[in-house]
Amino acid sequence: MPIYEYRCPRCDVFDVVRAMGAAQGVDTCPTCGGPAVRRFTAPHLARTGTAAFRLLDATSRSAAEPQVVSGPLPTADPRKAPLSSSNPLHRKLPRP
Known part of the structure; x- marks a missing residue:
């Protein structure tokens, strides 16, 4: 539940926990x-350092900032692929 902050002109600031909206x-x-x-x-x-939050941060970061590939991608050799x-x-x- 969210915490809402109120300020009384005579007293001080206080917090109230209420449902959203x-x-x-x-x-x-x-x-x-x-x-x-x-x-x-x-x-x-x-700000927690748990593994779940680190994973969520890395996932959201990779959507906007993907890792850069430093070399060519591996290619499949068509000669090594079985024909059947x-x-x-x-x-x-059915055959083509």
């Missing part, structure tokens, strides 16, 4: 009971 523009201060105006602040982002399959089920397939 359920925050009001004005809320009551828990200390004095007066009206407190909602503040728009930067979201609280967690040894699987007996392939014999039933």
